[in-house]
Amino acid sequence: MNTIILILLLMFWLTTISIIATPYWTRKTESFGVTIPKQFFNSPELKQLRKQYILTIGIITILFTASFLYLSWNQNEFVVGMLFSIILLSFLAISFVCYVVFHFKMKKIKQHAPWTENVSQALIVSTSFRQEKLNYSNFWFLISMIPAIIMIFFTLYNYDAVPNEIPLQFNFAGEVTSSVEKSPSSSLILPIMQIVLTIMFAFFNTMISKAKQQIDSNQPEQSLKRNALFRRRWSLYLIVTGNTISFLFLFIQLTLFFPIDTQIMSFVALGISIFLIVGAIFLSFQTGQGGSRLNRETAANDSERMNRDDDEHWKLGIFYFNKEDPALFLEKRFGVGWTINLARPLTWVLFLGIIGLSLFIPYILS
């Protein structure tokens, strides 16, 4: 039982690592969601600020770890699971508050600094950006999509062999904690979820190639190459992740027909998720936001020029709201990956649709 607590703790720490490391993963032209001239990223003042942030999140992590251990030790799995969810969610909430505090600190620093005086804001756009290879083809998702479709036919063909109760959730001991009655539609929940999930991943993969081009005006050539590589790497990550999760679903569906130790299955699932999270963290450290950590050369900086300052469109430094901008997707400012232009209703429809779809499919089918 206590092994599970340690595994959950590992998951928790992986989350905290990604939150602590975020200010170091961002582009050097941003600090806590505020646009800065690149050469100030490593100024003593900002280094100090980042250290303070690490310290703050670090202390919170220690407190949360201690309380989780204290409260959950020798408790049953249900309690541990509940505690973990509460701990994780409140940690995320508190670290968000921390971010906001540091965002306003950063804003204040910028206000008092003479950085932006006599500095022009350059915006560089390559006319051939979309001709670069920005992602890998969605056809790679067929690797798991085809087996999923075969699985649907296989399940219907062997419908008699499907057990009367179809498991939906397992605990760590491999026991079924939630299940639905057998019906032709409920027997297909997993393969259908798998297909929806794959479509979702394919959508995100397409988004990677469509997202706004953001080139550093100080080194456009290198910046463009780095950015294309950044996109391709995350595209590859999505393809690997999508297919892996999809095969896991396929494997779980197989347990309906073949005797497979479900406890092994639980640990396989856990192992896979840890592997994927570690992969994402590794990739973030290697590549950085927008490719900013790739072959970091300290190129001569142009002090009379900085990237375009669009802080006014970034609410709290992380929510992009720009009615003029037709872009739907663009790079996050605090973190690694992409976010949406909240002023575009289409992005709301897309995202709510995706979330809704994945939440309601099990209900519709069961």
Add this chain to the structure above:
Amino acid sequence: MFIELDMTSEKPIYLQLKEQIIEGIARRDLQPGDDLPSVRSLAADIGVNMQTVNKVYQQLKQDEYIQIHRKRGVVIHPEGVPEINQLYVTELKNALRPLLAESIARGMTEDNFQETINEVYRDIFHKEGDDK
């Protein structure tokens, strides 16, 4: 080709964009038949209203720098830019005249002006491969 816009400049974005594309054509960074991004994609990359980019493309199309196809998208005019004709030379002279008059008023000599023109001329080409 890299389009470079100065977001702090007084000069409107659409004008900067138009000038940059024409410079690209002059420098042959943009060759006849080369693709340009779609209105939506370019507007999204710059972060401006689609009207802004549309205006530039319509003007460039008017002057036969580019073609806008429904299927192929936007391309640099495959037959190249129309050659200099009498009308163009007259327009150019008219455009230069007030600028020259201003310079003369400020005491610029004919040689100075010539030199300035040469400098700008060279600068347009110099930008190629300028990675700063």
